Amino acid sequence: GRRIAEKKGIPYLAIMAHRGVSDLAPEATDPAYRLALEMGADYLEADIQRTADGVLVCFHDDTLDRNTDAAQVFPGREMDSIDKFTYAELMMLDIGTWFNEKNPDRARETFHELKILTLEELIDIAESHDNRPGLYLETKSALRYPGIEKEIIDLLKSRGWIEDGASMESIEVGNDIDVDPLEDGDGEVEPAPVRIADGPARVILQSFEDESIRIMKDLAPNVPRIYLVDEELEEKKGGWNELIAIAKKYDADLGPSGYQAWPWRTGEAHRNGVLVHHYTLNKPWQMRLLRFFGTDGIFTNRTDLALKLYRRQ
Ligand code: G3P
Ligand code: CA
Incomplete structure (x- = not known):
């Protein structure tokens, strides 16, 4: 897939910091994304x-x-879906304490204060470091949010990340600093070499809904x-080749689970x-196996390990 990736301007082998470095800090929070940024992930x-x-x-x-601590903050309120909550209400929630409780070995005092990030804040984070990672954004539960593709694309346009439907600029990935993920974390991480991707893919959009993919193609074809x-969708759509056909129909690539590798x-x-x-x-053996199996990129909660294993020459 290296040549296909080069042609499409997508880094190979691409490393996506999945909700940030979410094994070392609470997922989708400022510290999780900042770790990914400093380490040199290709995409947040x-x-x-x-x-x-x-x-x-x-x-x-x-x-x-x-x-989150929503059960304590909003006792008795149904937690059916997050679109029922206003932004101000969501800002009342702590999204870090659960991580400390679940992972006492990686717990940090500062995680108690963490709040849900807006997409704007994520863009601010991505722009705050010379490594300039790309953004790899999923329309989650897309059918619940009609119009969300346009809102995401419009925001990326207004912030200069997309122009005329194409994502701009080369991506500079890797760094020349040693990153010790959490100071007291699990050892030294060797620096990744700086590399300029050939192409312009600073933004990649993603969805489990083929209808959302169709809309993305209409709004931002480039x-x-x-x-x-996933395996369930593969069965529902009639097999792997059918998934490839759907991807091709919308000029898209595929993001399967590791079980489909x-x-x-x-x-x-x-x-x-x-x-x-x-x-x-997230595990070195999985990363090695997937590379051997020919993957073009992985989503990982451990950007540090992926960079070590997939060191680019
Ligand atoms: O977006 C890639 C991967 O994150 C898909 O699964 O459930 O973690 O969003 P999920
Ligand atoms: Ca996702």
Whole structure:
């Protein structure tokens, strides 16, 4: 897939910081993305949803119960979906304490204060460092948020990340600083060499909904799109080749789970000119195996490990 990636202007092998470096800091928060930035991830990955009053925010789950204190802040209120909450209400929530409780070895006092990020704030973070990572944005539960593709694209345009439907500028990835993920973390991370990607893909859009992918193509044909899939969707759509056909129809690439990473599948996608970015690989053996299987990029909660293993020459 290297040549296909080069042709499309997408880094190879692409490293996507999945909700930031979300094994070392609470997912989708300022410190999680800043770690990814300093380490030199190619892309900051984020799931975008919309509040009841129309603010685009970075949040993965449908509901607030797993990683916020919403049950205490809003006792008795139904946690059915985050679009029922206003931005001001969401700002009352702490999205870091759960991480400390779940991961006492990686807990930090400062994580207690963390708030949900808006997409604007994520863009600010991405722009705040010379490594200038790209943004890899998912329309999460896209059918619940009609019009969200346009809102995301318009915001990226207004911030100068997309122009006339294309994402601008080369991506400079890697760095020449040693990053110790959490000072007291798990060892030294060697620097990644600085590399300029050939192409212009500073933004990649992604969705599990083919309808959302279609809209993205209509609105921003030159911004790469990834059709996310899993085994259930593969069965529903009638097989792997059908997923490739849908990707091709919308001029998109594929984002399957690691369980769909068999090399003959990836090879078939490549024969169709379709790239394959797999989620979510956090262990060195998984990263090695996926590279051996021919992946074009991975979503990972451990950007540091991926950079070590996929060191570019
Ligand atoms: O977007 C790639 C990967 O994140 C898809 O799964 O559930 O983590 O958003 P999920
Ligand atoms: Ca995602």
